[in-house]
Amino acid sequence: MSLTIKEIAARAGVSKSTVSRVISGKGYTSPEARDKVQQIIEELQYKPNAVARAMVSQRTNNIGVLIYRRDHPVVSHPFYGKIVDAILATAAGMNYSVFVTTDHDMSLRSADFMMEKRVDGLILISRLQQNVIDYIKNFHVPYLMVNGSTDDDGIIQIVNRDEEGGRKAAQHLYGLGHRRYFVLAGPQAHRSHFLRLKGFRCQLASRGIPIADESVVYPSASTFEEGFNMMRRHYEHFRAGGYTAVFATNDTIALGAMKVLAERSVLVPEQVAVMGFDDIEFATMLTPSLTTIRVNTEEMGRQAVTMLDRLIRQDVPQAKLIEVEPKLIVRQSTATNN
Amino acid sequence: MSLTIKEIAARAGVSKSTVSRVISGKGYTSPEARDKVQQIIEELQYKPNAVARAMVSQRTNNIGVLIYRRDHPVVSHPFYGKIVDAILATAAGMNYSVFVTTDHDMSLRSADFMMEKRVDGLILISRLQQNVIDYIKNFHVPYLMVNGSTDDDGIIQIVNRDEEGGRKAAQHLYGLGHRRYFVLAGPQAHRSHFLRLKGFRCQLASRGIPIADESVVYPSASTFEEGFNMMRRHYEHFRAGGYTAVFATNDTIALGAMKVLAERSVLVPEQVAVMGFDDIEFATMLTPSLTTIRVNTEEMGRQAVTMLDRLIRQDVPQAKLIEVEPKLIVRQSTATNN
């Protein structure tokens, strides 16, 4: 059927071994043999069968990306999608192909998939269940976690400095003169949301402005709908509280809150300043555009693939935790009028 | 290293053949042998090596997704990302793993990747260069195109009924009483944008309202930035024209235009109604939320995988063109005040 090395060898009048050598560039080959073989390969557009290669080399040059999302799409997720994009770009540059798998329910099935496919390594994104992690550990594949949340500290992680990001957000709002802050904090079981809130609070506390518990509400998911619902539910309380600034632990929650403010004709930023976290693409599109803390997703994706490649090549990195730096992005939602 | 069938066979005291039979469920095996083997497999968490299986079965159970985007991220693309998500979901249900590849430059390299990996089939998304298609044709892999744009009519395509969608958009605006329409039409080389504009125009022409050429501007890319820039550039012309409705051939262009209107304090929908096309996730999030024509991306993804699977299994479908139905989604940006 498909062209094989045997066919190439026959046409070139050499052995399979020789063809293999010219393809890999390893071992000696006479210039004549080499030219002849290369010409035929070119002519017939022969591509070595990667499956066969993987069979003998015990390397597939594939990596797997496993994302856990309970109820939401994943690749089109405005934040995780960016990480996946960065992974794809870096992986392509390093000659890895990538399997993308998502998992809604019992995550073992999709993990199995990966194990059977014999990927060289695995990138876990977001909050994986511990049982999935334990399961993966049983096999020999190297793996690491991006923006994860786990108690398992044996695991290499690529994360954003979320606590510092929270501090930057607080510092920005504080610098604008705000003193009453209303916070929408996503699921605290997730490392990111927890640390963002913590950093935000700590920074303000250090300025002598502790955030009261009544000023913080907790959307049960980091989604637009939840941000919207929680802001609606607590709107009266919010208005009564004299808050001049809203901080949400991610952009989509912030967008949900802004939608409620728009409904109520509350002007942003004139009456209330709003900040999010992540810097998703939409943040620039709405009016007013959203001030946020940008997570360097490109760097995270790049580090993930680079580190995984090292793990695969047994060049074990020392660091268990790789952190990327967040950055304040000021836009209209916190602009001062002038 | 890794557990092999040989090891399982040894432990169970049977031959590799028998182990293979109990795993595949094909051929006869005595209940005793079966139980014993299954127990050991369970105990050791043995997973058959998919690479070896692919080697002999000549089937990888992998499919590849190849997306072309000149300068933009791809997986996080608000529209294509949704299609990819639908593909992932359907593929998982049919026991395919999926490689996702994007391609910025010369697209042959990433296509090569796929050919070497020996995917069982390929899904091409968006506008691929003809040379890539020609290249892919050279190999034996089945492939089809989703939301594509090609002159090549030998190719199986899954598309949205874009022309009809354009008509529906026109019908909606017409029904609201609008008579002066300003249109931002994305790259006309792309089938979707071309047909959406065409449908829109035809529908109105049939109502006796031809759209003059001066009422149509052409963003050079289907992006927010281009929508924004073009609306800005033509703003004076737009104001002078007495337009009461804006139609953009996709949502992100519409969002760009809306941003300009917001800047100029033009009220949507009170002064100007705005419609997009696609129904990206963000359409619901901004205020006013965007009225649009929803493309059934789930159905497209599902059809793509289902059809590709049939191609792979040689169950060749007759239809060259599979169309999915668009749907009008009315939101705030065209709401009538009441």
Add this chain to the structure above:
DNA sequence: CTGAAAGCGCTTACAG
């Protein structure tokens, strides 16, 4: 510098 042989981990006829 080159070819024959063995082997990667499976599956699939084919004997028995």
Add this chain to the structure above:
DNA sequence: CTGAAAGCGCTTACAG
């Protein structure tokens, strides 16, 4: 019902 053998398409020592 079961096992030995061949083979999928490569690569890698090993002789020559």
